[in-house]
Amino acid sequence: MIQLWSVAAITFKEGLRNRAMYGISILALLMMVANLLISSMIMQEVGKVAVDMALSSASFAGLLLVLFVGINLLAKDLDRKTIYMVLSRPISRSQYIVGKFLGIALLIIVSMALLSLFAAASIYLVKLNTPGYFPRFSWSLVGLSLAFNTLALILLAALSFLFASFTSTSFISLMLTIVAYLIGNSINDVKALVEAPQGAGIAPSPVIVKVVQIAYYMFPNLSFFDIKTQVAHGIAPSGSYVFWTVSYGLVYTSLAVAIACAVFSKREFP
Amino acid sequence: MIIRRALPIILVLLLIPVHILTLSTVSNKRKTLHQGEDVAYVIPGPLLKITSLEYDGLASDFLFLKALVYYGGTLNRSERPRVKDWEWRWIYSTLQASTDLDPYFYDPYYFANAILTWDGNMVRETNSLLAKGSRYRDWDWMLPFFMGFNSFYFLHENGRASEYLMEGAKRPGGEALASLALRLAVKGNRTENAIIFLQEILKRTKDIATRKEYETRLEALQGIHVLEGAVNTFKDKYGKQPSELKELLAVGIISQIPEDPYGGEFYIDKDGSVKTTSDLRSMKKTKNN
Incomplete structure (x- = not known):
């Protein structure tokens, strides 16, 4: 257990030291300023647009964090062969993977807390400017959406571990993670579209329908965690939805980390 | 040595004006790029929902702003008609896509109702858009209210208008619509009802x-209302239709003909109703700015 935590702590510190963190924070800050500009162009539902902008900025910055900081933390060990040093220590490969993962999860949670502060500040400023345009606004829903977002990012990080466990360079894991993110966010709509294609006036072949259905079970359904639109309109999801979404996230994350451990334990290093 | 050090600075100083020149030239040339009907395709909502990933709400906001900015750009045009038919259709499709991405977003509905009915002649399309909004925003009485007004004023479907208004009356804050619905049901004076509608809006x-x-619309309708009253008085007094508004002046029923705020002129149509040459659409360039 102690080894596990020390790996986690080192990973977390290493992540914080990464320069990319500054870049991501500046980007988030800029997008929050853009929030003030764009909200001022809206006639009626200013609150909705402000919440949209703030939540989307936080989510996008968090995504960049997972893609460019998170992946590097594991893949760098493999890229630079420092993994040999670690593996010669009295620590099992699974402990190493789980420890790394916990460190990155902690990094994501801390960064998302920071991004949430930015988001809340920008919403607060818009609210201060145009107080009459927030009729159905609730801070707790904004918090829930950000928490869901954090969970989705942790899931994505777990998936990137799975990819890193069998690929040889960090670039390939990055690409695979991006693909998984794109598929994960669109699979729900794609499945709905190919199963009822009349809406968009297309006619997909049966093979495509099958492929989409298989992908639906393989890839994480990230749109479950996306309640930004509902939150922007002050529509609260039911308690059971929250419970099942959190369960789904935890189960999928554990599954991905477990497979990553299994693959990584079997892996041979040249 | 000094020259070598100063060279980059000189180069930067030279390149800055060149940069500004190229920027302004390209942005001018860009305006000559073909932007007609054939390139104004709007991707259908279900596909946009996929490509916008988790940023549906944001994409919806931007599509709405795109339509808004486009319409704003047409306000300064001098040609007639100011906005072409395909442009109205493009604005409608864009708002449709925006509300596909986020069906709860109020602004596109509000904007569509404000411009596509009066100016764009797309009343049925607007009402189907508003129906989508009304279905999702089931707490909002404004959308059924707009639908009611459109059905009553443009489509002359009083029965359906009452239904929409009654639907709106059931929602919080919309209680006052019930009496309007009743007025329509007993088929009152069209102009008078429209004035009450507008005052409510x-x-x-x-x-x-x-x-x-x-306010401009209200002023014009009030002008028509006064003249309609005068025409009725004339009919009661002389037992025939006045053929033009000057007759009303001549017999002293009205002291002056009200001015159409849209820049047109009021006249009496063959069927005896009061109309205006502007057809309640802006004729003056400055009015809408």
């Missing part, structure tokens, strides 16, 4: 530019 409108537009 004005009470809820905060935005100054939109208020101005509705």
